[in-house]
Each structure stands twice: as C-alpha cells, then as structure tokens.
Amino acid sequence: MTRETFSTRINPKALIVGIQTPENYSIDIESYFEEFRNLVETNGIVYDHEVYMKLRSIEPSTFITKGKLTELICLCEKENIEEVVFSEVLNTQQVKNLKKLLKVSVFDRTELILEIFEKNALSAEGKLQVELAWLQHKKARLAGRGIGMSQQAGHIGGRGPGETQKEKETQHIELHILKIKKNLERLSQVRATQRKQRLGTSTPRFCIIGYTNAGKSSLLNALTKSDVLAENKLFATLDTTTRELFIDGKKKALISDTVGFIQQLPHSLIEAFKSTLDELVYAHLLIHVVDSSNKNWQQHIRVVTTLLKEMGLEQKPLFTVFNKIDLLSEEEKQKLLVQAQEHAPFCLASTLSDAGLQDLLSYLSSWTMPQESSHE
Incomplete structure (x- = not known):
C-alpha cells in the first residue's frame, strides 16, 4: 500500500x-x-x-x-x-x-530593500520610517497605473490582498502618509531635544558611516566595549546608537553608528530616514568604514561619497577605516595600502582581530575640534 x-x-x-x-x-x-x-x-x-x-x-x-x-x-x-x-x-x-x-x-530591487528594512526596524521611529517609505513607493506605483487599477499589496513570498480602485487606494495612502508624518514629526522633536542637550556640551561628536555590512557596528563595539547588534548580514542596523568613547581613561567624544548605505538605495528610504541621517549633519568627524575584502570597495566609497554630497556634507572632516584586512593576503594588503593613499587620513584594520585599531585610536586621541564647530 x-x-x-x-x-x-x-x-x-x-x-x-x-x-x-x-x-x-x-x-x-x-x-x-x-x-x-x-x-x-x-x-x-x-x-x-x-x-x-x-x-x-x-x-x-x-x-x-x-x-x-x-x-x-x-x-x-x-x-x-x-x-x-x-x-x-x-x-x-x-x-x-x-x-x-x-x-x-x-x-524589483526597491521592494527587496524595503522589505529588509521593514523586517529589521526595531524602534518605533524606525518602523514608522519604513512604513512611510513603503507607502510612498506604493503611491508612486499607483501613479504609474491606469485608471481603475492599483498596486496589489503583496510581499515577496506572499499572496497579498486583492486590488482596489486606484482613486480610493490613493486617498487612503495619502491620509496614512499624513498621519505617519505627524507621528514622525513628534518623534523628531524628541530626537531634536536630545540632540540639543548633547550640543549643549563641548564634547565632540563622531559618526560612523559606510556601506552596508562594512563592519560599522563591530567598530562601535570595538571602540566602546559595547554590545550593539553586529551581524554578518545587510542592514542589520537601522536605528542610530550613540555611545561614549573613552581613550586612555578619558572621555573623548560621543560616537554614533548609523544605517548603512547601498547602491541604488530607494529614494523613498532616504527621505523617510532623513531625521535619522541628520545625526551626520551635527557630527564633527565622520568615520567611514570600508569593507576592503569586497572587490567593489571603490564603488562602495563612491556610493557613500555621492550620498554625502547630496546631503551637503562633502566638506565634513572624515577618517577612513579599511576594515576586514584579516581576509586579505599580504599581497592584497600592500596593494590596498597604495590605493588607500588617496583616502587619507586612513588606517587598515580588522574589528575582528583589533589589528590596526590602535592607529585609529591614536588619530582620535590627537584629534581636536575645529574652533568654529565647537559653537554649533
């Protein structure tokens, strides 16, 4: 049988x-x-x-x-x-x-990235930002469709609900967008108040930036002996985390981890996360983490540089950390050392083995805040 x-x-x-x-x-x-x-x-x-x-x-x-x-x-x-x-x-x-x-x-790529952000958002603000990005994406999709049609609200790997009339769906989305923006504005005011308290001190502010999965959270953990989530996956960090940085027993600065960048990052996400990325505006120094083991690391630098220019931050003081050198051969390290010269000041490092991090700490220890920045 x-x-x-x-x-x-x-x-x-x-x-x-x-x-x-x-x-x-x-x-x-x-x-x-x-x-x-x-x-x-x-x-x-x-x-x-x-x-x-x-x-x-x-x-x-x-x-x-x-x-x-x-x-x-x-x-x-x-x-x-x-x-x-x-x-x-x-x-x-x-x-x-x-x-x-x-x-x-x-x-497509946009929906793929949006879904990852949706799954990884932990804070109330992060969840609202992702929801706003989704709604703006759906609104754009609806705008490109014919009368009487709408985007089927399905997710990858799922069977979404049925279609509704375009006009009705658009109105619903616009009302929802307005509601979320109001909620985000309130949260943004809270963030601004917290930022104002930090700005009221003379403590320098450093921000860690970089392409997704370059090792930003791992660097924050290595420098501050903290335990921020650091996973070997794309967009593991969406919410800004700030820690105190002590060097030789003395408080040197406040240092923040930020959401990672990626090529062809959906514009709706950039707009939705604007309040989070505003942390970069108030930073005195940007620490750019690069995954030197990735063959496209030069392209990744261009992606980050382009986004900084779009935010008007290309003149910010910047230190580059070429991370993951533990994955390179000696020949590759020597080649990288030559190529990295155009990105000075820099160091070659590994957050896994702590190799090269002393060079970064030495730079940060001797770093002094520009006079005009101390009054921002």
Missing part, C-alpha cells in the same frame, strides 16, 4: 534574476551579484532558480531585451515559477508588462 504524499511547500516557487546593465560594466559583476543574493537571503527568500544576464541596452517597456525575455518566459513556464525577483530597479510600467508576459508576481 502506498502512502499518499502531500506538498509541504509554503513559499511560492521563486526565480531570481541578476542583471549586468551598461551602467555597471565597470564594477566586479560577480561581487555585485553576490550582493544581490545576500539581499535575497537576508530577506528570507528561498529561491529555486537563478539566472544572470548581461544587457547591452535597456528595453523601455520591459527593461530586459526581447531575446532575454523570451528565455525567461520559457523558464517560468517550464519550472512553474510563481514569482521573479530582479536585481535592478524597475518602473511601474515595466513591472506591469513583465507580470503580464511572465504570468508571475514581479518584484
């Missing part, structure tokens, strides 16, 4: 698609694809198939070209794929067309 078997599958059958576009020809594409897979895994997505492609041009209506699209259609039909996650940012019309042609749920 044969026993009847039942499927225990919970997640939809998923396909991830990594794309090399003309815009990212200059970077190490394997590291870029690894970052994409890390985003997928950090989000808890179990995928059955993965496809990687190189595009020489972008098709306005579907993003990917006709030949590549035909291959995806065949694969989705053959393997009964239910959802496809793309490594790039897609516009509303591209998502709509891909859903129709592939006959699956379609998600």
Whole structure:
C-alpha cells in the first residue's frame, strides 16, 4: 500500500534574476551579484532558480531585451515559477508588462530593500520610517497605473490582498502618509531635544558611516566595549546608537553608528530616514568604514561619497577605516595600502582581530575640534 504524499511547500516557487546593465560594466559583476543574493537571503527568500544576464541596452517597456525575455518566459513556464525577483530597479510600467508576459508576481530591487528594512526596524521611529517609505513607493506605483487599477499589496513570498480602485487606494495612502508624518514629526522633536542637550556640551561628536555590512557596528563595539547588534548580514542596523568613547581613561567624544548605505538605495528610504541621517549633519568627524575584502570597495566609497554630497556634507572632516584586512593576503594588503593613499587620513584594520585599531585610536586621541564647530 502506498502512502499518499502531500506538498509541504509554503513559499511560492521563486526565480531570481541578476542583471549586468551598461551602467555597471565597470564594477566586479560577480561581487555585485553576490550582493544581490545576500539581499535575497537576508530577506528570507528561498529561491529555486537563478539566472544572470548581461544587457547591452535597456528595453523601455520591459527593461530586459526581447531575446532575454523570451528565455525567461520559457523558464517560468517550464519550472512553474510563481514569482521573479530582479536585481535592478524597475518602473511601474515595466513591472506591469513583465507580470503580464511572465504570468508571475514581479518584484524589483526597491521592494527587496524595503522589505529588509521593514523586517529589521526595531524602534518605533524606525518602523514608522519604513512604513512611510513603503507607502510612498506604493503611491508612486499607483501613479504609474491606469485608471481603475492599483498596486496589489503583496510581499515577496506572499499572496497579498486583492486590488482596489486606484482613486480610493490613493486617498487612503495619502491620509496614512499624513498621519505617519505627524507621528514622525513628534518623534523628531524628541530626537531634536536630545540632540540639543548633547550640543549643549563641548564634547565632540563622531559618526560612523559606510556601506552596508562594512563592519560599522563591530567598530562601535570595538571602540566602546559595547554590545550593539553586529551581524554578518545587510542592514542589520537601522536605528542610530550613540555611545561614549573613552581613550586612555578619558572621555573623548560621543560616537554614533548609523544605517548603512547601498547602491541604488530607494529614494523613498532616504527621505523617510532623513531625521535619522541628520545625526551626520551635527557630527564633527565622520568615520567611514570600508569593507576592503569586497572587490567593489571603490564603488562602495563612491556610493557613500555621492550620498554625502547630496546631503551637503562633502566638506565634513572624515577618517577612513579599511576594515576586514584579516581576509586579505599580504599581497592584497600592500596593494590596498597604495590605493588607500588617496583616502587619507586612513588606517587598515580588522574589528575582528583589533589589528590596526590602535592607529585609529591614536588619530582620535590627537584629534581636536575645529574652533568654529565647537559653537554649533
């Protein structure tokens, strides 16, 4: 007698698609694809198939070209794929067309990152910021759809509720956005009051910045002997943490950890986390942590530098920590030492082994606050 078997599958059958576009020809594409897979895994997505492609041009209506699209259609039909996650940012019309042609749920880089932020937000402010970003994203998606249509509010790996009329949905979102903004404004005032109390002292303020998963929280822990959550995953830290920094038994500064940056960070997230990123505005010194073991570390520096420029902070004093040198060979360390010269002042370090951290501590110990900054 044969026993009847039942499927225990919970997640939809998923396909991830990594794309090399003309815009990212200059970077190490394997590291870029690894970052994409890390985003997928950090989000808890179990995928059955993965496809990687190189595009020489972008098709306005579907993003990917006709030949590549035909291959995806065949694969989705053959393997009964239910959802496809793309490594790039897609516009509303591209998502709509891909859903129709592939006959699956379609998600892009923006939604992937938004979901990770949603899962990792711990504080009330952080949760509200992520909710605001989601609503602004959904509103933008709705704006790109035809009359009478709306974004199906599904999550990756889930089956969202049904569609509603565009106008009704838009009004609901706008009211919700307004309510969240008011709540965030109240929390922002509390943050401003706390900041004002700190500004009332002559204690210098340092902020740790950097690309996601570069080791910012690990550096904060190493410098302050604290136990801030430090995980080897993308966006483990979303909420700003501030600690006192003591050097040789004397209080030197207040030092804060901040949310990590990433290439193609959704604009809605940048806007939503503006109050959190304001900590950088009031910092006297930025400590930029770079994952030197990542082949795209130079691109990561450019991403962080670009965001600092957008915030008008490119003139802030900055010290660069090239982290994770324990993962480099001696030859790679020597090469890095030469390449790092253009980012002086800097040090090569490992928060895991504490190697090189004394160079950072020596710099911070001798650092003096500019006269004009002491009155901010």
